[in-house]
Amino acid sequence: MPPLIAAIRSGGQTGVDRGALDAARAAGVTIVGWCPAGGWAEDLPETPGLLADYPELRETPSPEPAQRTEWNVHDSDVTLIISPDQDTPGATVSPGTALTQDLASSHGRPVRLVGKGDIEDTCRWLRHLGTMLTVNIAGPRESEWPGAYEASFLIVSDLLRYSAGSQPSASA
Numbered sequence: 001m002p003p004l005i006a007a008i009r010s011g012g013q014t015g016v017d018r019g020a021l022d023a024a025r026a027a028g029v030t031i032v033g034w035c036p037a038g039g040w041a042e043d044l045p046e047t048p049g050l051l052a053d054y055p056e057l058r059e060t061p062s063p064e065p066a067q068r069t070e071w072n073v074h075d076s077d078v079t080l081i082i083s084p085d086q087d088t089p090g091a092t093v094s095p096g097t098a099l100t101q102d103l104a105s106s107h108g109r110p111v112r113l114v115g116k117g118d119i120e121d122t123c124r125w126l127r128h129l130g131t132m133l134t135v136n137i138a139g140p141r142e143s144e145w146p147g148a149y150e151a152s153f154l155i156v157s158d159l160l161r162y163s164a165g166s167q168p169s170a171s172a
Contacts, residue, residue, distance in 0.1 A: 001131075002131040002132050003131065003132065003163070003164065004123065004126055004127060004131055004132075004133060004163040004164075005029060005126070005133050005135050005159070005160060005163050006029075006030060006131075006132040006133060006134060007024075007029065007030040007031065007032050007133075007134045007135070008020055008021065008023075008024035008029055008030070008031050008032075008134075008135055008137055008156065008160075009031075009032045009033045009072050009075065009076050009134050009135065009136045009137070010031070010033045010072065010136065010137045010138070011033050011034060011035050011036075011057075011065070011068045011069065011072050011138075012033060012035045012039075012041055012050040012054050012057050013041050013042065013065070013096075013141050014041060014042050014043050014141050014142040014143065014148075014149065015139065015140055015141040015142035015143075015144070015145060015148030015149050015152065016082045016083075016137060016138065016139030016140060016141075016145075016148045016149070016151075016152040017033075017137065017138070017139075017152075018050075018149055018152075019082075019148065019149040019150065019151065019152025019153035019154075019155075019156065020082075020137035020152050020153075020156045021033070021054060022149075022153055023152070023153045023154075023155075023156035023157040023160065024156065024160065026157065027157065027160040027161070027164075029160055030056075031054070031056050031057075032056060032057070032058075032075075032134065033054075033056070033057045033058070033068075033072055033136075034057065034058055034059070034060050034067075034068045034071040034072050034075070035049070035050060035051065035054075035057045035058070035059055035060070035068055036059070036060060036062065036063045036064060036065050036067070036068050037059050037060060037061060037062060037063040038059065038063060039051035039052070039057070039059065040063055040065075042141055042142075042143060043142075065096065066099060069096060069099055069100055069103060069138070070103050070107075072136050072138070073100060073103040073104050073107055073109055073136055073138075074103075074107050074109070075134070075136075076109065076134045076135060076136035077109075077110075077129060077130070077133040077134050077135065078109065078110045078111070078112070078126065078129055078133060078135055078136065079100060079104045079109060079110070079111045079112075079135075079136040079137075079138055080111075080112055080113075080114045080122065080135055080136070080137055080138070080159075081097055081100060081101065081111065081112070081113050081114065081138050081139055082113075082114055082115070082137065082138075082139040082148075082151060082152050082155055082156075083097055083113065083139045083140055083145065084140070084145050084148075084151075085115060094139075094140040094141065094144045094145070096138070096140070096141070097138060097139055097140055100138040110129060112125060114155060114159070115155070116151070116154070116155060116158075119155070119158045119159055119162050120162060122159060123159065123162050123163050126163065137152065137156060139152060
């Protein structure tokens with residue numbers, strides 16, 4: 001039986017993006033994605049930027065993160081957005097996350113918010129979309145949500161484990 005998730009796609013920004021890429025690497029799942037020209041990220045603004053650590057990513061012609069966001073949504077089967085619980089005091093949707101949601105809608109791509117307690121439901125939802133999926137993971141930068149990297153790493157690790165037939169860890 002082919003795997004549910006064939007690749008994790010993300011743009012490599014700090015926070016959710018990197019947590020997802022590192023979780024996929026740790027699980028032996030292919031990582032892909034578009035990043036801004038020069039490999040720009042908020043913590044790595046100078047060329048080669050994040051490409052030094054994530055050579056699997058490809059540069060867009062533009063240094064603007066919006067192009068990276070659109071191309072990652074377009075080139076994926078589905079987008080999963082990881083963000084803080086909106087019931088958390090002070091939690092807001094980041095501009096990049098809102099853009100991702102809008103682009104998924106305009107490109108007709110399925111999109112779903114996912115949190116720690118949503119792993120089983122998310123995998124059931126993904127199974128309805130097929131197998132060998134390229135899943136775009138998006139969400140806030142670390143500067144917009146301190147702890148985003150760790151949350152994303154745990155959620156994507158659990159998602160990959162569960163989609164492969166194992167139970168999520170106790171962190172889910």
